[in-house]
Amino acid sequence: MFWSVTLNLLKGFGNTALIFLVTLVLALPLGLVIAFGSTSKYKVLSYPIKVIVWIVRGTPLMLQVIVIFYAPGLLFGVKGLSRFIAVVVAFVINYACYFSEIYRSGIQSVPRGQYEAGQVLGMKKRSIFFRVILLQVIKQITPPMGNEIITLVKDTSLARIIMVQEILFVAFSDYVAKGIIWPLFYTGAFYLIFVGLLTVLFHFLEKKMSFYKV
Numbered sequence: 001m002f003w004s005v006t007l008n009l010l011k012g013f014g015n016t017a018l019i020f021l022v023t024l025v026l027a028l029p030l031g032l033v034i035a036f037g038s039t040s041k042y043k044v045l046s047y048p049i050k051v052i053v054w055i056v057r058g059t060p061l062m063l064q065v066i067v068i069f070y071a072p073g074l075l076f077g078v079k080g081l082s083r084f085i086a087v088v089v090a091f092v093i094n095y096a097c098y099f100s101e102i103y104r105s106g107i108q109s110v111p112r113g114q115y116e117a118g119q120v121l122g123m124k125k126r127s128i129f130f131r132v133i134l135l136q137v138i139k140q141i142t143p144p145m146g147n148e149i150i151t152l153v154k155d156t157s158l159a160r161i162i163m164v165q166e167i168l169f170v171a172f173s174d175y176v177a178k179g180i181i182w183p184l185f186y187t188g189a190f191y192l193i194f195v196g197l198l199t200v201l202f203h204f205l206e207k208k209m210s211f212y213k214v
Contacts, residue, residue: 005175005183012170013190015084019156019166023091024149030092031099039104056097062158065090069162087159091152098148106141107133139209146202153194 037049056064068090072080081089110133118128160169167187175183 005186008170008174009167009183009187009190012165012167015159015164016153016156016166016190017194019084019087019091019159019164020153022088023095023152026088026092027095027099030096032103034096034100035103035107038100039107053097053100056094057101061090061094061155062161064094065158065161083162083164086162087164091155095148095152099145102141102144102148103137105144106137109140110136135209142202142206142209146198146205149202150195150198153198154191 034049034053038046038053040046040049065087069080069083069086072078080086114132114136115128118132119125123131156166157168159166160172163169165173167190168184171184171187175181
């Protein structure tokens with residue numbers, strides 16, 4: 001019984017890990033683009049982006065998953081995205097907005113004098129950002145980014161709201177519905193191991209980045 005439960009939960013955990021990885025790969029660069037857009041000097045660009053970020057951060061991720069999956073069919077009568085794709089789209093948009101605020105605060109935390117010093121030395125803006133500013137920004141954002149990424153691991157459980165078979169969905173549908181409760185708690189071990197590995201990774205990165213002083 002124990003091994004069959006473990007194998008079933010591992011299948012569900014595969015979807016959990018896939019949602020996590022795809023979201024991370026897409027949301028990290030998208031968040032940087034949003035951060036640049038929200039801090040743009042052109043108000044016609046920055047204001048709409050700020051409003052979108054405010055809406056996304058101010059509404060539950062579960063609601064966003066439901067809207068992205070059901071809205072196309074209910075509002076326009078067209079076939080919407082598949083369940084898995086809808087989850088990924090919702091997660092990417094949500095986390096990109098959160099990441100954008102972390103990027104923005106990290107970039108703005110670097111003293112303006114460092115930009116000016118680079119310009120005095122004849123460096124171009126691109127070189128200043130990538131050779132002077134970027135490593136300092138990475139150091140600043142590593143702790144909050146680590147917290148958000150760990151939260152993402154646990155938020156993957158929201159995928160079950162539209163019947164995506166992640167690990168918690170498997171535990172509920174295959175076991176709890178049949179009156180077997182312990183596999184539900186067993187899923188906690190998967191999350192704890194995953195989060196533990198990420199915690200160790202981010203502690204390592206923080207120590208590495210401690211070389212760079214702002």
